[in-house]
Amino acid sequence: GAVVSQHPSWVICKSGTSVKIECRSLDFQATTMFWYRQFPKQSLMLMATSNEGSKATYEQGVEKDKFLINHASLTLSTLTVTSAHPEDSSFYICSARRHSQETQYFGPGTRLLVL
Amino acid sequence: GNSVTQMEGPVTLSEEAFLTINCTYTATGYPSLFWYVQYPGEGLQLLLKATKADDKGSNKGFEATYRKETTSFHLEKGSVQVSDSAVYFCALDTEQAGTALIFGKGTTLSVSS
Numbered sequence: 049g050a051v052v053s054q055h056p057s058w059v060i061c062k063s064g065t066s067v068k069i070e071c072r073s074l075d076f077q078a079t080t081m082f083w084y085r086q087f088p089k090q091s092l093m094l095m096a097t098s099n100e101g102s103k104a105t106y107e108q109g110v111e112k113d114k115f116l117i118n119h120a121s122l123t124l125s126t127l128t129v130t131s132a133h134p135e136d137s138s139f140y141i142c143s144a145r146r147h148s149q150e151t152q153y154f155g156p157g158t159r160l161l162v163l
Numbered sequence: 164g165n166s167v168t169q170m171e172g173p174v175t176l177s178e179e180a181f182l183t184i185n186c187t188y189t190a191t192g193y194p195s196l197f198w199y200v201q202y203p204g205e206g207l208q209l210l211l212k213a214t215k216a217d218d219k220g221s222n223k224g225f226e227a228t229y230r231k232e233t234t235s236f237h238l239e240k241g242s243v244q245v246s247d248s249a250v251y252f253c254a255l256d257t258e259q260a261g262t263a264l265i266f267g268k269g270t271t272l273s274v275s276s
Contacts, residue, residue, distance in 0.1 A: 054206075082263045082264075084263075089271075090268070090269070091252065091266045091267065091268045091269050092207075092252070092266050094263045097262075097263055141206055141207065143263075143264070151195075151197075151209065151212060151256075152256070152263070152264055153209070154199070154206050154207040154208070154209075155206055156205060156206035157205065157206035157207075159204075
């Protein structure tokens with residue numbers, strides 16, 4: 049159990065376009081989902097925390113108008129990179145947890161390349 | 164604040180060698196501790212975890228013991244394989260509502276045959 053999926057796994061887009069990444073908890077309801085970003089050979093950097101039905105909480109330095117997060121249901125959160133630029137190219141990973149006493153489960157990641 | 168410090172890599176070993184990757188933490192309260200593994204081009208997989216002092220997490224031959232007195236959670240394996248080559252992340256979870264995991268910087272392990 050506790051499987052988290054992400055879609056797409058790979059995306060290549062032109063500069064200026066918007067890209068939506070989905071994160072789904074397949075066999076449990078996630079009250080909280082997290083979005084991370086990972087640059088090559090570096091650790092994960094938390095971007096935002098998303099609770100179902102409420103606005104996401106963004107980490108300092110993360111532009112909320114650039115990275116739109118929607119957590120519309122207990123099994124789905126989406127991250128939209130608006131007007132993507134080459135510097136947004138990265139590996140985006142989501143995680144989900146059922147409630148505060150549980151382990152986080154990670155999605156397989158989405159690799160974004162902006163040309 | 165809460166933080167995790169891992170030994171810097173890369174760690175290069177021959178097959179069947181003994182592995183230790185050091186991890187120490189700073190946290191208020193009683194966090195849970197984790198080791199995650201990331202294989203090339205993939206997402207993170209939970210390797211093992213421990214939720215309280217003196218707990219030992221183990222999986223696939225890897226072990227780590229939650230040492231509160233030394234605030235450590237070192238990862239060990241008695242005999243590494245080439246397939247263990249990956250990046251290993253130590254992390255802590257304060258388990259407060261809405262808080263994310265805090266990761267170390269990761270340690271790259273390269274095992275040669």
